[in-house]
Amino acid sequence: MEVTFKDVSLSYDGSREILHRLNFTIPEGTLVSILGPSGCGKSTTLMMISGLLAPTSGHIFFGDEDVTKQDALQRKVGMVFQNYALYPHLKVLDNIMFPLKMAKVPKAERREKAIKLAKLVHVDDQLDKKPGSLSGGQQQRVAIARALAKEPSLLLLDEPLSNLDARLRIEMRQEIRRIQQETGVTTIFVTHDQDEALHISDHIMVLNSGKIQQFSSAETLYDNPSNLFIAQFIGEPVINTIDIEDFDDELTDHVDAEILKRAKKVGIRPEALQDHDTGADTLATITTKVKTFEKFGREKNALLDFHGKRLLTTEIEAELAEGQELPLYLQKSGFYLFDQEGTRIFGGDQDVE
Amino acid sequence: MKRKTAIILRYVILVLGAIIMLMPFLWMLSTSLKTQPETVKIPPIWIPKHLMFSNYVNALKEAPFLRYFINSVFVTTVTTAGQLLTSILAAFAFSRLNFYGKNILFVIFLGTMMVPGEMLIIPNFVTLSQLHLVNTYGALIIPWLASFFTVFTLRQTFQSVPDQIYYAAKIDGASDWHYLWHVLVPISKSTITAVTVLQVIGSWNAFMWPLIVTNTENLRTLPVGLQAFTSDAGTNYALLMAASTFVIIPMVILYVFLQKYIIAGISKTGLKG
Ligand SMILES: Nc1ncnc2c1ncn2[C@@H]1O[C@H](COP(=O)(O)OP(=O)(O)OP(=O)(O)O)[C@@H](O)[C@H]1O
């Protein structure tokens, strides 16, 4: 089901606004991640989609239908809560069957379906236990099975993998992706783990302090961050950020003077600092001093001093000695300028929002 | 070594406490097996010369105890069930629903808990007599169909259930009504058992109120019926104690079976028995 927010704002207490005028459309059948730091309003957004929380202002649409006034019972979405919210008095099997019981599905059918779902999320050996005696990861999987039980046309997942170990996490995220693609259920997946978001989703919505920072594909987020927050939030290792004043005249002939005047911050991805000339891909050159140089297997990292600021590069080919001077070639891709407000004004593809 | 002494000391204190608590019950059992002169003998004796089991038979012949027993069971069951129903619904409203004047209403009800029960006897009696309910089962039952103490206790428990569970139930298609009966009540099982048992014991033992609002044999409950052994000529303690033993047996059985829940319920809600 397509989900649309039109100027949706929310305040819990009537004075402090948590979400400010959100506008977005999640296309039918896609998997969209909502990514953002803790407390930015991810869970709150999900609660409004599910109907558990009414927006303070604005409208929510499912397809063409305005569902703003409908409650959770009427909206019929599936949801996995951040803290699982399993029913403590019911066994695992009964937890998974609960939505089916509410939907008055016959008992035998309920059971059969619940067992199938339990197998899908690998908790079929725990059916007779109460949630209290399961590990966090098992509880989380039971919650996923319960959310899928009523075959919702919209599935909301609030950090559903946060308590799994690394291996199970990767396995489960592939599993979620597989289930999503098989059933075609529109899925909204909340996470604060960018790696998870990058791997699982068709599109990523990055939220910060109650505003949508950017809503696009993973590559676009990385290649064309719309602002400084996105540039710093997406990418591992983190982008180098320095002030425009830290440059003397290295950029003068390479960037439009008018843009240089407006620029405030410079973002340089670690892989955009090459130690050799790349010809047409090179934007400018700078001279740096090696502070530290590390080698782990094939990976070579160097921490450099540039006019008193630190820069990290991952693209060193030669062995370096600490304290040595090193000329670096700034690559066009991975070099950005941001203005006073943090908006990107140079670098990447200027046409992309 | 020090730990061991502490453990021994703890058990000594517990055993002493248990003995003190059990003393009246043992005295009741002992008296119920004595002859009439033995019951008033000084110094008191604990073990009668002949165990007079016939006291039990005679006690039951003295008054229509079967009728009293049926009355007690009926009144206790209806009162407890009714009170639980009204309290669960009210506690749900106070803990989960939003309605105009909720907090003020709650404070007013809380205030009624400060009023001693004895003060309510006369107004309640007057109300019932104007409703022509005096000397009916209605008089024994209706005033006890609501108890704010129970509402309050349940509300505290209901409120300790996380919001997320409520939301999950909503998402799963449960209405408020379904949530209450399929989720909230089963989760709060131990508190509900505790208040139920307290109410059953209270109803079963009630003496003052049934004595005041009934005056026919047919409506008497067990505690009131025990009066049969007290007359102007004095009290037949042996028969009274034999009959009392019958009266408390159901409560003892109830306690033995539900002990686990009662203790859990009471310690969790911090309410005093
Ligand atoms: N019930 C509530 N009443 C008042 N404020 C709330 C409530 N729930 C959340 N908030 C506030 O709203 C903001 C957003 O909270 P939300 O739970 O949506 O964040 P989140 O992005 O899901 O964070 P996390 O990653 O930690 O789960 C926070 O500042 C939080 O303090």
Ligand SMILES: [Mg+2]
């Ligand atoms: Mg959250």
